[in-house]
Amino acid sequence: DIALYRAKQLGRGRYALFDETMERNAVDELALEVELRHALQHGEFVPYFQPIFRLDNGEVVGHEALLRWNHPRRGVLPPGDFVRVARDCGQLEAIDWQLYGKACERMAQPDAGDGFVTINVSPLHLRHAGFDRQLLQLLASSGLPPERLLIELTEDALLEDPVLVRATLERLRAAGVQAALDDFGTGYSSLGYLHSLPLSKLKIDQMFVRELDTAGGAGANTVVSAILTLAARALGIDVIAEGIETEAQRDALRAMGCEFGQGFLFGRPQPQPHGV
């Protein structure tokens, strides 16, 4: 395979920064593709855990498991550095399963407490036949009770093929696994259709949270209040605010009645669950 051979020849020492905002040429992408395959075989994809807190008393209720590439030379890389290429070359699902397995196994250990753990599921992945069955098998072999797992989905995951997605979510819910809507407010869905989906949590995107303590934050306040009124009060969906960085943001959210939060103010993603 000539293409693979060329990528190998480029070899070590060619570490262009794998920042997806930069132009990356086809040869760099191919080199990354080869490296990703190697990394999969060597188990280099690991979960980092970011705690999710109750805003009123600071109690940790769960964690989000976030993908990291523990690269032997370049250090710990965030998803923004490699997920697009991984998706384009068809390796993202295998990477995700490696991460889900490790996250569930870690959270099943006694020292991890009994809170929930969330995993991020990409839209295409969710629509694959057998996704729910494979997830339940993984739970069984990791020893994590299904009731402690939540899958985080973005709005686009719900809009494409809604009938199939709903059926998958309902089967998972029947088995105990809940679903959370991630990055709410950035997509096209409206609050109005939330009630028709089997969702138990909703995460307000950090874009709104960031504006809460700024002078121009009135619009963000209105959006957040509307989400809380409908989701939390009318539908009984738990609301988690993402990306809380300042005490002013936390206080504004608490004052509006937001129950849960996540962000650098409370804790950054770490290789171990909170308190370990």
Ligand code: C2E
């Ligand atoms: P997300 O699911 O919305 O995750 C939240 C992102 O916000 C994480 O970035 C987290 O580190 C970051 N974050 C948390 N608190 C704060 C804060 O206070 N301020 C700021 N500025 N950022 C904060 P990360 O880990 O780089 O992940 C980025 C995105 O990559 C995630 O967004 C998610 O869409 C995707 N992702 C993460 N893990 C996985 C995975 O296992 N599989 C797949 N397919 N995608 C993943």
Ligand code: MG
């Ligand atoms: Mg997420």
Ligand code: MG
């Ligand atoms: Mg999010």
Ligand code: MG
């Ligand atoms: Mg996000």
